[in-house]
Amino acid sequence: MAVAGIFFSLFTLNVTSYFEVMIYGILPVGLLWMCFMGVSINRYQQSLNDVLIWNEEKEITKKHWQRWSRRQLAIVGNVIFTPEQKGMGALLGEPENVPAYPCKARPLADVTHHSVASLLADIHVRLEEQCSDYHHMLHAVYLFSSSTGGDEKTEYAVFQQWGLFPEPFTSIDAISPLFDNDFDGLILVLCAQLWQEGNEKRESEFVSAQLISSSLFAQQNSIPVFAGLGRVMPLDPEGIAYNMDILLEYNQLQFNELHHVWVTQTDETLVANIMQYADQRQWQLPKRLPVHLIDHSFGPASDMAFPLALAMLTDAVNITGQDQLIIGRTLPQTKTMQLCLITEKLFSE
Incomplete structure (x- = not known):
């Protein structure tokens, strides 16, 4: 650029001395160069500031989503009746058994x-x-109803046992608002999949009851926590690889902390995708039984499959002392699949 200024001053301005070359050639070009450099440096600094x-902001957003993802409900009581005498212990033994x-x-x-009345009395x-004097803190009962409608006899039996009329729900999404609300008291979530006289016996029988509370309420009242229920x-x-990466990153987990993966209402493709993902990430799942197939042991799934799986x-958390992951459809007729992480201990806020 300086050479161009010298030639410009010599041949265009007809300068005759070195001083004139300096004044009319090099100096203006130098000033122009400094202006260009100043603009470039300013733009670079602005770009650098934008990146920073x-x-x-990206880190702040990530921490926000981590806090959101790690919000859990405290499970302070859990009862489940299954077709197996050993309950879930039967599915956690040797693969051949x-x-x-x-x-x-x-x-x-x-x-x-x-x-139903005697089963509910046993649950009580x-x-x-598990949770002494829980009924004094109980303020709501959620009863899972199938898509065909609720059972009035079951609702009446619930009222007779706990003095609360149950709130029916048909999707596990009904409990989603509870995660963002530090509510007081306990909520009882019931699922009763029982054969009705005269109806076709298409699915196995199950009865489950879970006492849940906000993690804050459990902490304030020193209530022992069985497990932490994730969103x-x-x-x-x-896109299971992306979903699993997000799950582990946002919940701040390592692969070696998760050894039990359960599936329900899924197909062989999903299981194959899980295995492929585990191989790519060097996720050390149990070699003999890397994925637990709930439907393989308990038969065809129903509308209640996902709530029952929780x-x-x-x-299973209480048997193994380890975190558990469930993947499956929330309803048989939908293509949407969901996952839920249940941990041995509540995440620290």
Whole structure:
């Protein structure tokens, strides 16, 4: 640029001395160069500041989503009756001993009294053992109803047992608002999948009851916590790698902290995708039984499969002392799949 200024002053301005070359050639060009450099440096600094601000905002947003994702409900009581005498322990034993009834609907095991009232009375006794005087803190009962409608006899039996008329719900999404509300008291979530006289026995029988509270309420009242219930999150079967990466990153978990993956209402493609993901990420799942197939042991799934699975996995947490992950459809007729993480301990806020 300086050379160009010299030639310009010599041949255009007809300068005759070095001083004139300096004044009319090099100096203006130098000033012009400094202006260009100043603009470039200013733009660079602005771009650098934009990047720093973007990274800072990105980190703030990430921490916000981490806090949102790690919000849990405290499970302070859990009872589940299944077709297996050992309950979920039967599915956690040696692979060759895991029951296999993929097409068979089975009755409850070890239950001599099948009336709803007697089952609820048994649940009350067991919950009282787990959470003493829980009924004094109980302020709501949620009863899962199938898509065909609720059972009036079950609703009446619930009212007779707890003095609260149950609030029916048909999707696990009904509990989603509870995660963002530090509510007081306990909520009882009931699922009663029982054969009705005269109806076709298409699914196995299950009865589950979970006492849940906000983590803050459990902490303030020194209530022992069985497990931490995470948010139910949507899952794209084709994008399982992305969903799993987000789950682990936002919940600040490591692969070696998660050894039990359960699936319900899924197909072989999803299981294959899970296995492929585990291989790519060097996720050390148990070699002999890397994925637990709930439907393979308990038969065809129903509308209650996902809510029941949450109680099953809570039982599995207490048996193994390890975190559990469930993946499946919330309703058989939908293509949408969801996942939920149940942890042995509540995350620290």
